[in-house]
Amino acid sequence: MENIHPFVQIRRELHQIPELGYQEFKTQAYLLRYLETLPQERFEIKKWKTGLFVKVHGTSPKRMIGYRTDIDGLPIEEQTGLPFKSQHEGRMHACGHDFHMSIALGVLTHIVHHPVQEDILFIFQPAEEGPGGAEPMLKSDIMKEWKPELIFALHIAPEYPVGTIAIREGLLFANTSELFIDLKGKGGHAAYPHQTRDMVVAASYLVTQLQSIISRNIDPLDSAVITVGKITGGTVQNIIAETARLEGTIRTLSPEAMQKVKQRIEAIIKGISTSFECEAVIDYGAMYHQVYNHAEPTRDFIQYLEKKEGVNVFICKEAMTGEDFGYMLKEIPGFMFWLGVASPYGLHHSMLNPDEKAIEFAINVVSEYISQI
Template sequence: MEKVNPFVQIRRELHQIPELGFQEFKTQAYLLHYLETLPQERMEIKKWKTGLFVKVYGTSPKKLIGYRTDIDGLPIVEQTGLSFKSEHEGRMHACGHDFHMSIALGVLTNVVNHPVQDDVLFIFQPAEEGPGGALPMLETDIMKEWKPDIIFALHIAPEYPVGTIAIREGLLFANTSELFIDLKGKGGHAAYPHETRDMVVASSYLVTQLQSIISRNVDPLDSAVITIGKITGGTVQNIIAETARLEGTIRTLSPEAMQKVKQRIEAVVNGISASFECEAEIDYGSMYHQVYNHEAPTRDFIKFLEAKENINVFICKEAMTGEDFGYMLKEIPGFMFWLGVDSPYGLHHAMLNPDEKAIEIAIKVVSEYIFQM
């Protein structure tokens, strides 16, 4: 029988119970059950909603080191065929948060069993995929009392081989915002279009015009994305649609570009409203601040990695992905890095299957970095 690394086994068990943001009740209970197996003398646990703060006290602390992991899953039907596939229908850890949690527990176990000088705060954050848990956690009294002096985190990267860590100073992940646009006109019989206000036509024009914002309103040397991923409207083929809803996302490499894009979206939507004589409402849903790696701690981490024989350090480009860890880096010096997991399927894919060998590597790297800080 194959002998499985205990933290690989933890990953597999967590993989079976993915839960959506602020619904991570089984996940929180699983984490607490594991933490109960560790020595309790130097560890203090505080619950916050479905998340956890776990402080491990150092031998003679001069600073508080923060390490954050996210814990929620996605509304995706898993298609991996794994023996430990999701037991929650329509839910999957398709962004690697099961990996993130098992790595965090491995590092926490090392820190508890091999005391370090400084205090270490482990943050198990819910709702990263939405509606966002980082910002409300930052605003808690717990975080105000236990505010780290430095904080860092990782995210799995399917496109990099196991043993590769990708990182860069400055901007790593984009500013992101959800986008929901509701149009309301006047429905009616398909044979009498002149008596209606057709929202299928209006939404079609709107999608086309939204794309002109990127090509004509954003500096070509900057970058931005508007993607409309879903359109709903109408009821049957011979009734003109009274309503339509567009759902999408906005990504920019600067807060200024995000503000500009939103101003232009509002102008375009107002124009559609006037030209098609319809009502229009915009909702930006969840908005995430950019992940910006602070120069000094990032350089220190890169220097540390370069001394490791089994780690390939890759200075990567910024990505249009979003991560609410950006809110924590806005308030606390630190960084995030990509962990190579070598999967042919990308993040948020129903067949994502990261290489579990990356778990042991990450636990070792993160633990050793904390020990030498």
């Protein structure tokens, strides 16, 4: 019979119940049930929407250290074939938040049973994938009362082997924004195009024009990405489409580039509206601030890692991924790091299958780091 590490088992159970942002009711209940098994006098719990704040009392605290994990899943149909695959149709922990939670519970359990000097605040944050839980959680009355002086978090990285931690000072993750564009023209019979305003054609022109923003409006020494991941329009093959919708994302390495990209999108859409005689509405949806690692705590963490046996420290480049933990780092000194999990399939892929050996490794690294702060 397979001898499964207890927090690997927890990961597998959480993996089966992925829920979308602010719908993490089963997940919150699972976390609370687990916390009930620990000595209650050692910590306090405060609920926030579908998330949790858990404050573990220090022995003689002079400050509070924050550790954040995200808890939501993605609207993806899982294709891993694992025996513990998602039980929720069209939902999957395809970004590793099941890993993040099990690691956080492992660290919390260690700190409860091996008290440290400082108060440790564990933040179980909903809605990281959207619409964004970090910023409103940061602004909550609970966080105003329990505001850490230092905060950190991790994110799994499929491209690195287990035992690797990738990190850098400064910019780690990009500024991100969702992008939704709705076009409305005039539908009609496919045989009479001159009597219509075809939004499939308008959408096609718009997609190609959006790509010119990166090549002709952004400094080549800066970086930005516009991706249109989904287009919908029309009803059947012989009716000209009256409406079309584009859904995508914007990623930039600087706030200034984000502002420039949006200015150009709006200018191009005005041109599309005029040339195709249609209405166009833009919605930027969720916008995430860049993840910027503060120099001093990041250096301290790197120095700790370099002294720890069995850890491969890699100073990585910045990435175009987005993470709303950036809002917390905007207000509180700290850092985020990549945790190697050696999966052949990447983040947000229906076959993402991280190596579970990374869970025990991460619990050990994070627990020891907190203990020596």
